[in-house]
Amino acid sequence: MKVQFSFYTLISLLLLSSCKTLTTSAPPVVDDGKITVTFVQINDVYEIAPLQGGKVGGVARVATLKKQELAKNPNTFLVMAGDFLSPSVYNSLKYEGKSIRGKQMVESLNSAGLDWAVFGNHEFDIKESELQDRMNESTFKWIASNTFHKTKSGVAPFEKVTSSGKESIPETYIMNVQDEDGTQAKIGFMGLTLPFNKTDYVAYTDELNAAEKLYSELKESCDAVVAITHLAVEQDSILARRVPGLALIMGGHEHDMQFKKIGKIYITKAHANAKSAYVNHLTIDVKNKTTSVIPELRMIDTAIPEDPATALVVKKWMDIGEQNYEALGFNAKRIIRDRGEPLDGREEMIRSGKTNLTRIAVSAMEKAVPTADVVLLNSGSIRVDDILQMPITEYDIIRTLPYGGSILEVDMRGSLLIKVLEAGRNNVGSGGFLQYSADVNYDTTRKTWTLKERSIDPAKSYHVALADFLMTGGEANMAFLNKDNPDIIKIYPTITAVSDPRSDSRLAIIKYMAELGK
Incomplete structure (x- = not known):
């Protein structure tokens, strides 16, 4: 009887266990009406390699930071808030018979997975043809809301030439995002540049007037509108007051870190040369039509390993630079x-x-x-x-x-x-x-x-x-x-x-x- 009891008891336990497994399946995913998008923001980057003896900065570390954030949130994007093609020591050097003029930056940022860039005032330091080459070489998108190409035939948007033809650099960009529970949202972007470098081939419109006009257009179809700027922080503050509906202002130009809050709008600027990055988590409540931002300043230092693929690109250009320097008598x-x-x-x-x-x-x-x-x-x-x-x-x-x-x-x-x-x-x-x-x-x-x-x-x-x-x-x-x-x-x-x-x-x-x- 003892053996028989144990056998039936075992069968009963197995049946109960089987039933329990069948009845504890995961609950269905329900759209909660909220979606979070992460922006890894850098600005004013003129150096592709780490500085201070390798302790800080480096585009290869930025590449790793983006990958780390992507692992947490598939809706993660890398943003450059202007000034990266110039000034640079490479702009006085040549490679394959041509002036480098920011080519090393574009190739490194392509590898790092840059998603969007806006013009900084220093982008217009280089010649018109050189800027055109850099735009053509870039795999990331450009946004230019108040800067336009001035030619003999008139003023028009800048253009980027790709294998599929010419594409105009847009004044605004609308991105559709969706998370794993099905929440969908539209985010509108504008890119503003201070009219500091008045070179012959660039025409500017007033950045604040442009922002007001474009925001009024974007808000009709977007759940959130973000400004990527290269303005003085005082102008960013005025922008926040004049366009209070913006969800976030990611800026550049000052070189030292800037962090302000005007009303509900955060203004974030990282340290120059990728010594830091702002990781901005934008949450959109689609149902209630509200937004919130959690900004996080991340230092780019030895705690972040270098992305191997991007590090190889950086090394290529550093070797090119050192060969040039040695010929000029430098160590x-x-x-x-x-x-x-x-x-x-x-x-x-x-x-x-x-x-x-x-x-x-x-x-x-x-x-x-x-x-x-x-x-x-x-x-x-x-x-x-x-x-x-x-x-x-x-x-x-x-x-x-x-x-x-x-x-x-x-x-x-x-x-x-x-x-x-x-x-x-x-x-x-x-x-x-x-x-x-x-x-x-x-x-x-x-x-x-x-x-x-x-x-x-x-x-x-x-x-x-x-x-x-x-x-x-x-x-x-x-x-x-x-x-x-x-x-x-x-x-x-x-x-x-x-x-x-x-x-x-x-x-x-x-x-x-x-x-x-x-």
């Missing part, structure tokens, strides 16, 4: 300073005053030409538009002054020197704003220029060391500064020997910083 990886305060090369600072970086550059030129009475450097030669963090390598100096150029020695009359200094002072806010020796000052009361506390004598000859570009007459409001000016007394031979720091201002700065000690 790109050598550390020349490993401690001290960061060096400020931001355009808004160096084009309106002096910074620790510009003081070093001028001091280096003085050291290279100890006989100079005055040193002159146009701020536009400094193209890094960033704050250089320690450690500083030779590569950092190369990317700071990507075009290099020799230090030219000239004897000129004081009358011409005064005219040059005055033009530089009037060029505030542009690349023609001059950096000069600490001994030179402008007396605002007497409205006179002084050298070592003595007025510059218009009739006297002064030995001036200056960036060679200045003597071409090509700088803003300085067409008069050229070899034919009668107040030029003597132009000394250009130094070309790599062993002499006068041959390249970058070599002079590197030598000066290295001699100061680490």
Whole structure:
């Protein structure tokens, strides 16, 4: 009986277990009316490789971050909020006989899985044909709401040429998304750019007026409208007030991280050069017609591994760069300073005053030409538009002054020197704003220029060391500064020997910083 009881008991338990398995199937998926979309946002990226000795940044790490977020949410997209084709040290280099001009950025970002980009002001630093090539090479989408292509035949949207033909860069873009429970939503995008770089082939419309107009059109068919911008944060704030229905503003331009909330709208800007990314989680409640955003600042550092495929693309371009640098006498990886305060090369600072970086550059030129009475450097030669963090390598100096150029020695009359200094002072806010020796000052009361506390004598000859570009007459409001000016007394031979720091201002700065000690 005991054995028989155990046998029947076992059969009963198996039957119960079978019934239980059949009755505990997963409940059906129900559309909850809510959907979350994740945007990995970067902006102002000029470097494809990690910086600070490999500790921060790197497009290959951005690629990994996108993949990590995709694993959590299939509706994840990588966004570039402008400024990535220029400025870059690569823009002064050539590959296969052509100027690189941002080609390394497009190839790296293609590999990283960039989905959308808007124009930054620096996209228009390069030639029209070069920008066209970069757009054609890109596998991501562009949005241009207030920037248009100006040609001889008129103003029209920019175009991208693909294997299937030409496609216009749209003013807006509408994306359909769906999640695993079936919730569907439409998200509208606009891309706004500040009218900072007024080059011949670009036409701008007012960014705020464009935003108001396009939002009124998008809101009729979209569940949420997002602005991707390259504006000053003050303009982003005005945008948020004038278009309060926006779900999110993802911006660029400042280079340092920005985070604001105007009403219900978050404004997010990551650190330049992919030192961080904003991961913005946008949730759309389709039924109640509301949106909410959870912004998350993610630092891009050694905690994020490099995506192998993108890392190979980056290595290809780094090798191309190093080959070019070596031919010019540089050792790109050598550390020349490993401690001290960061060096400020931001355009808004160096084009309106002096910074620790510009003081070093001028001091280096003085050291290279100890006989100079005055040193002159146009701020536009400094193209890094960033704050250089320690450690500083030779590569950092190369990317700071990507075009290099020799230090030219000239004897000129004081009358011409005064005219040059005055033009530089009037060029505030542009690349023609001059950096000069600490001994030179402008007396605002007497409205006179002084050298070592003595007025510059218009009739006297002064030995001036200056960036060679200045003597071409090509700088803003300085067409008069050229070899034919009668107040030029003597132009000394250009130094070309790599062993002499006068041959390249970058070599002079590197030598000066290295001699100061680490």
